Amino acid sequence: MTRRADGGSCASSNSSRRSSLTCPSANAETEEGTAVENAIDRRLERIVLLEFVLHVVTGLRVGAQDGSFTIGGDENVIIRDPLSNRPYVPGSSLKGKMRSLIERTQGMEQNWPIARDRVVIHACRAGADYDRCPVCSLFGAPAPQQRTYLCQTRLRVSDLFLTDTSEQALREAGTTLPYVEVKAEAAIDRVTSAAVPRTMERVPAGAEFGGRLTLLLYEGDDPARSVDLTVQALELVEADFLGGGGSRGSGRVTFQDLTLTRLTFAPGEPRAERVTYKQTIGSLDDWRAHRDAIVGWAAGS
Template sequence: MKILKLRGEIELLSGLHIGGGDDTMKIGGIDNQVIKDPNTDRPYIPGSSLKGKMRSLLEWHLGFVGIGDGSPFGSGLLEDPLFADEEKKRAAENFLRLFGDPNPESPYGITRISVGDCRLSPDSEGMVLSEAKYENMIDRQKGTAQHPRQTERVPAGVRFVYDIRVKVLEGDDEEALKALVSKGLELVEADYLGGNGSRGYGRVRFGNKTDWTE
C-alpha cells in the first residue's frame, strides 16, 4: 500500500458560507454564522463538506443518480443495464474504491480518500475574514423586503489550504483514482461549495489539482 497526497490552495471567488451550527440568537449579532475553529476563531472549510460535495457531483457526472433511490451510490446498483458498458462499470468500481461502498459485504471496502479540514492559508492572515450580508424575501405585490436576516460569509479573495490523501492498494488503477479526485475538484469549481450557491455564494478555484506526491 502507498498513500498519495494532493495539497494546494482554495481561493474564494465569491463569499463562502458553511454554517457553524450555532442556533443561539445573539442580540445585535449575526443570525447565521460560519463555522470557526474554537481555538483560533478563524473560519475553516470542513473536510467533510468538500468530500461530500465532490462525491455528490461525481455521482451526477457519472450518471449514477438516475438509477438509484436517492441514497448514495453502492455496489447493489452495478446490476443496472447502464453497467453493461465495461468502461462505465470500471468507472463505477473505481468510484466505490475511492469513496467506499455502503454495502458492508462489498468487495470494494471502506473509503480510500481522506479530505482534511481546510485551514486558512498563511497568505490570508491579516485579511478581513468575515462579512455580514443581508438576505430577505421580496413581497411580489408591494416590492418591499421582508424577513431580513444577516448571513455571515468569508469574503472573496481569502484562501484556504486543502490536503487530500488516497490509499492505493495492490491491483488498483492508481491513475484512475487520481483522475477521479481531480475531476471532483473541477466539478466543485464549476458548481459551488457550501450553502446558498443559487445566490452566487461559494464560487471557488483550486490550485494544484494534479501534482500528487507520496
C-alpha cells in the same frame, strides 16, 4: 477477523491475494446462512498526497449548525475553529460536494438514505456492483450491519484552514466580525412582494485556505482511474460552487498551487520511500498538460 486501519474489519484468509478494484467475494456461508464476502487483505502500495491552496473567488459560506440563536446576531453564521475563532472548511463539506457532483455526472442511482433519511446518496449494495463503481471505490460507501461486503475507502479529505497570509490580512481588515464579512440580502414574499431582510456571514473574496487530499492506492488498483476521478471532481467544484448560497453568487472557488508527494511502501522495509513530483502545478487547467506524466508518477514509474 482482522481490524483494518480505517476502523473496518476484514475476514482473514490464507488464500492468495487477488487483484481487483475492491475486496473480492468468497461467498462464504455464515452460521445464519447469510452469504458474506470475505475481504481479503490487500497490501497498501502507495499513498499520493495532493496539497493545494483553495482560493475564494466570491464570498464563501460554510455554515455552522449548533442550534444556537443570539438576539441581534446574524441568522446564518459560518463554522469556526472553537480555539482560534478562525473560519475553516470542513473536509466533509469539500468531499461531499465532490462526491455529489461526480454522482450527478455519472447518473448514479440515489438509493441510500443517510442523516436520519434527510439526505439520499448513491451506495452500491453488492460487491460486484462496487467492483465496477467509480464513486464508491473512491469515496467510500456506508457500512450498515446488513451489508455483506467490506471495502477500502481510498480518498481522504482533510479540513482546510486559512493560510497565514490570509489570516493576517483578514485580522487587519477591520471587518465587523473577525475574519468575515456580513452580507445583507432580502427574501421577497411571492404574494405581497414585501422584502424580508436577512444577513449571512461569508469569508471574503480573496481569502485562501490550505488543503490536502490523501489518495490510497492498493494492490491491483488503477492509479489513472483514481487520479482522474479525483481531479474531475475538483474541476466540477470549480465549475459549480462550494458551501451555501451558490445560486445567489456565493462559493466560487479555484484550486491553485497543487503539489504532489508519493509514499511507496515496500514489504519488509521499515520506512516508506518519499518522492515529490518535479514541479508545482499552478491550476487545474495546467494539470491537463501534465496529466500523463502525473499518472505515471503516481503509479511509481
